[in-house]
Amino acid sequence: MKKILTSTIAIAMIFAAFTSCNNSGKTNGQSGALSSNVAEKVYVAPGEYDEFYAFISGGYSGNLTVYGLPSGRMFKEIPVFSQFPTSGYGYSEETKPMLNTSHGFIPWGDSHHPDISQTAGEIDGRFIFINENNTPRIAKIDLKTFETTEIIEVPNSAGNHSSSFVTENTEYVVAGTRFSVPIPQRDMPIKEYKGNFQGALSFISVAPETGNMDIKFQVLMPGFNYDLSHPGRGKSHGWFFFTTYNTEEASTLLEVNASQNDKDFIAAVNWKKIEEYVNNGGGTMMPADYAHNVYDEHTHTATSTMKKEVRVVNPSEVPGAVYFLPTPKSPHGCDVDPSGEYIVGNGKLSANLTVHSFTKMLAAIEGEKFDGEAYGIPILKFEDVLAGSVEQPGLGPLHTEFDGKGNAYTTFFISSEVVKWKLGTWEVIDRKPTYYSVGHLTIPGGNSGKPQGKYMFAMNKITKDRYLPTGPEMEHSAQLYDISGDKMELLLDFPTHGEPHYAAAMRADLIKERSQKIYDLEDNKHPYAAKSDDDTKVVRKGNEVHIYMTTIRSHFSPDNIEGIKLGDKVYFHVTNLEQDFDVPHGFAVLGQNTSELLIMPGQTKTSVWEPTKVGVWPFYCTDFCSALHQEMQGYIRVSAANANTPLIWSMGEDIESKQFLKLRGILF
Amino acid sequence: MFISLTKARVDFSLSPLSFNAKNIKYHRLRIMKKQNIIMIVAALLPLGLFLFPLWRITLEAPQYPTPLAMNIHVNDFSDVHPHDIKNINLMNHYVGMQYIPEAIPEFKIFPTGILITSFIGLLIGWKGNYKWFLGWFILMLVLSAAGMYDFYLWEHDYGHNLDPKAIMKFTNKDGTVMGFQPPLFGTKDILNFKAHSYPQFGALFLGLGIASGFLAYFVGKKNKSTA
Numbered sequence: 001m002k003k004i005l006t007s008t009i010a011i012a013m014i015f016a017a018f019t020s021c022n023n024s025g026k027t028n029g030q031s032g033a034l035s036s037n038v039a040e041k042v043y044v045a046p047g048e049y050d051e052f053y054a055f056i057s058g059g060y061s062g063n064l065t066v067y068g069l070p071s072g073r074m075f076k077e078i079p080v081f082s083q084f085p086t087s088g089y090g091y092s093e094e095t096k097p098m099l100n101t102s103h104g105f106i107p108w109g110d111s112h113h114p115d116i117s118q119t120a121g122e123i124d125g126r127f128i129f130i131n132e133n134n135t136p137r138i139a140k141i142d143l144k145t146f147e148t149t150e151i152i153e154v155p156n157s158a159g160n161h162s163s164s165f166v167t168e169n170t171e172y173v174v175a176g177t178r179f180s181v182p183i184p185q186r187d188m189p190i191k192e193y194k195g196n197f198q199g200a201l202s203f204i205s206v207a208p209e210t211g212n213m214d215i216k217f218q219v220l221m222p223g224f225n226y227d228l229s230h231p232g233r234g235k236s237h238g239w240f241f242f243t244t245y246n247t248e249e250a251s252t253l254l255e256v257n258a259s260q261n262d263k264d265f266i267a268a269v270n271w272k273k274i275e276e277y278v279n280n281g282g283g284t285m286m287p288a289d290y291a292h293n294v295y296d297e298h299t300h301t302a303t304s305t306m307k308k309e310v311r312v313v314n315p316s317e318v319p320g321a322v323y324f325l326p327t328p329k330s331p332h333g334c335d336v337d338p339s340g341e342y343i344v345g346n347g348k349l350s351a352n353l354t355v356h357s358f359t360k361m362l363a364a365i366e367g368e369k370f371d372g373e374a375y376g377i378p379i380l381k382f383e384d385v386l387a388g389s390v391e392q393p394g395l396g397p398l399h400t401e402f403d404g405k406g407n408a409y410t411t412f413f414i415s416s417e418v419v420k421w422k423l424g425t426w427e428v429i430d431r432k433p434t435y436y437s438v439g440h441l442t443i444p445g446g447n448s449g450k451p452q453g454k455y456m457f458a459m460n461k462i463t464k465d466r467y468l469p470t471g472p473e474m475e476h477s478a479q480l481y482d483i484s485g486d487k488m489e490l491l492l493d494f495p496t497h498g499e500p501h502y503a504a505a506m507r508a509d510l511i512k513e514r515s516q517k518i519y520d521l522e523d524n525k526h527p528y529a530a531k532s533d534d535d536t537k538v539v540r541k542g543n544e545v546h547i548y549m550t551t552i553r554s555h556f557s558p559d560n561i562e563g564i565k566l567g568d569k570v571y572f573h574v575t576n577l578e579q580d581f582d583v584p585h586g587f588a589v590l591g592q593n594t595s596e597l598l599i600m601p602g603q604t605k606t607s608v609w610e611p612t613k614v615g616v617w618p619f620y621c622t623d624f625c626s627a628l629h630q631e632m633q634g635y636i637r638v639s640a641a642n643a644n645t646p647l648i649w650s651m652g653e654d655i656e657s658k659q660f661l662k663l664r665g666i667l668f
Numbered sequence: 669m670f671i672s673l674t675k676a677r678v679d680f681s682l683s684p685l686s687f688n689a690k691n692i693k694y695h696r697l698r699i700m701k702k703q704n705i706i707m708i709v710a711a712l713l714p715l716g717l718f719l720f721p722l723w724r725i726t727l728e729a730p731q732y733p734t735p736l737a738m739n740i741h742v743n744d745f746s747d748v749h750p751h752d753i754k755n756i757n758l759m760n761h762y763v764g765m766q767y768i769p770e771a772i773p774e775f776k777i778f779p780t781g782i783l784i785t786s787f788i789g790l791l792i793g794w795k796g797n798y799k800w801f802l803g804w805f806i807l808m809l810v811l812s813a814a815g816m817y818d819f820y821l822w823e824h825d826y827g828h829n830l831d832p833k834a835i836m837k838f839t840n841k842d843g844t845v846m847g848f849q850p851p852l853f854g855t856k857d858i859l860n861f862k863a864h865s866y867p868q869f870g871a872l873f874l875g876l877g878i879a880s881g882f883l884a885y886f887v888g889k890k891n892k893s894t895a
Contacts, residue, residue: 518751552758553758578758579751628835
């Protein structure tokens with residue numbers, strides 16, 4: 001039965017391929033083998049570059065993966081919220097502070113929605129932001145180095161899901177809460193949720209030059225679930241839109257209890273108005289506890305600062321700042337079209353797709369045509385703000401993206417398809433199946449005033465039989481479609497890492513040109529850096545031993561160390577003296593309780609080793625760095641706690657003769 | 669200034685019309701012969717060596733999509749891309765080649781030689797006897813050849829004077845130790861590298877200067893015979 005079904009689908013797909021190819025043949029005047037035509041569209045010849053970067057969230061991997069489009073090749077996994085033994089991120093002394101929170105060190109995160117910085121409504125490729133859902137945090141990745149350089153914890157938030165979307169000049173990166181919680185947190189009965197829990201929408205300012213993040217204010221909203229959000233743009237710049245569900249304010253069995261209201265809301269927040277209110281001293285400073293972690297690329301070290309207060313704003317005290325737009329059935333994605341006029345509420349339990357009009361919303365506010373209020377926030381009338389709806393486009397709409405040519409593309413989880421429809425006429429133009437149960441979709445330049453079109457890819461939740469089987473657990477699957485024609489054309493399947501929730505993609509040129517090749521050794525301001533073999537030394541401070549070590553093809557300096565005792569805490573501060581592109585060195589020592597270090601040219605990283613056994617233990621370079629990589633090794637001697645082995649070190653000479661000279665006072 | 673005053677004195681004997689001190693320089697220029705102007709240009713051209721590199725050695729290999737390259741100036745070695753010399757040294761230490769030195773005696777000798785020859789060129793350019801120009805031309809040829817020979821000696825030493833403890837030792841088919849001398853001029857395969865050695869703008873200035881010196885002589889000779 002399954003076989004018949006599969007072959008039917010296959011035949012249908014071949015038919016679809018024929019149809020679309022014929023179409024493109026007509027428009028482009030191309031001919032040739034039909035199947036190779038599709039292959040050519042995704043083929044990037046060896047040594048050539050993809051046209052687009054795609055930054056795909058890793059979901060429960062806590063990281064962000066970098067792909068090329070149209071090839072679907074993965075280039076890098078950028079560690080963000082999770083320890084990453086591959087590079088030592090979150091294990092090295094320098095990067096441990098990145099994962100510090102008010103709950104202590106957290107080795108894992110759930111990364112969701114990457115969004116690239118913008119200037120004047122266009123993607124500028126400087127930074128990419130991504131939210132951590134579980135222990136609410138926002139991270140910033142510098143696209144010059146593709147490294148996480150800043151993480152800020154978001155207090156008063158829980159389930160940081162309607163995040164991390166940027167306004168059109170990257171004035172703010174916005175983080176809304178999915179779970180409402182007691183604010184401030186306190187010991188109280190769960191059943192008193194209704195009316196007592198609140199949802200915080202955080203506006204995190206981004207400094208124009210440095211990109212430094214700071215929570216400017218939090219809007220304390222009624223206790224709904226704030227699911228997703230997007231900024232207004234163009235005419236609606238200055239507003240931010242959040243979908244809500246559980247306006248029933250249920251605290252148990254939400255699958256039933258939060259699905260009772262015929263309509264939930266899209267919250268429209270006039271952040272410019274609140275910003276003005278705050279700049280004039282509005283809002284109150286509330287005691288809070290949250291970590292702000294910043295990585296300095298000159299010291300190659302992160303510092304974690306605990307912040308003690310945050311400014312909160314009660315929206316009912318700022319007239320005209322927040323309105324509710326009734327939207328059918330627990331809307332999920334909240335997407336704004338490139339012009340800023342249309343706000344799509346993807347009502348996931350609704351048969352129709354609801355689109356609101358920003359112009360009509362302003363008129364309704366002007367006319368004060370309210371349908372009551374919720375916790376002091378005016379509710380606009382559904383009919384007054386409705387621009388139109390796409391009638392019965394599919395089942396379970398989740399997210400919508402735009403091509404900048406007046407078309408919208410919506411994913412349908414239940415019917416497992418992407419549907420293309422037209423803004424304004426609301427007619428369905430095309431639909432294509434996805435494999436299987438699509439969540440997010442991305443068009444390069446998606447969340448901006450100028451989408452870059454050409455491709456769309458769908459990120460699916462279910463993989464099943466798409467690839468060679470790999471046991472019960474599989475990577476998720478994405479599909480790439482050509483959207484340059486009237487009809488979408490399926491081009492490629494490619495596996496994704498972790499669970500992608502959204503991706504940000506853009507043309508490669510801007511990022512490619514700025515990508516850094518090495519760290520300048522001259523700029524290395526790490527306090528324990530050794531910038532040449534002459535700077536290497538071993539220093540004891542009580543039971544702490546600091547080894548200032550260097551690596552260069554193909555040796556460590558020092559590579560013989562003696563005088564370590566049980567109970568010592570040994571810091572290997574390893575500086576890579578290389579100044580050539582793509583010549584990292586690695587470091588690992590037998591019995592190391594953390595991860596290896598992978599040190600880029602010009603960088604210093606530190607691994608702590610607390611030896612538990614007497615002996616002579618080898619260390620070596622873990623990255624095949626050169627023809628003499630296998631020779632890149634050394635020994636460290638560990639003596640008993642009460643031994644009197646002198647602390648000596650050497651490279652390229654007999655350590656004992658060096659000891660002899662030293663004892664004779666010749667060397668020092 | 670010194671030059672113009674000196675020339676002014678010469679001027680008196682050549683041009684009895686120019687007694688007016690203010691007009692001395694003007695007249696000198698006005699009546700200056702074509703070959704003298706060419707000779708002055710010839711003498712000035714080699715100074716371009718202080719602005720542009722003389723030579724470039726480029727090393728290409730599959731794992732260096734951006735090749736390693738070093739510019740040789742009359743008074744310096746410089747990276748073509750940041751850290752190139754450091755990376756050339758790192759590569760070459762495998763086969764026991766010496767580090768490219770920060771400074772060599774030639775960095776003092778060459779600039780001095782150029783300044784002196786340019787000065788002489790200017791002097792004879794002002795003085796005006798075209799026969800001197802041939803002398804200058806020959807002097808420059810000899811000095812340049814000596815420079816190239818010196819460069820060859822350095823290259824030979826660099827490519828053959830290898831550390832006996834070299835990590836990798838290669839022998840030629842006849843059993844002799846393989847050298848890694850870059851070509852004096854042209855392109856040569858050295859193990860996995862393709863080495864290019866070609867003149868740069870500075871050398872062009874020098875060459876044009878020398879050629880112009882000969883041209884000045886030639887023009888002078890022609891003028892003499894036609895006069």
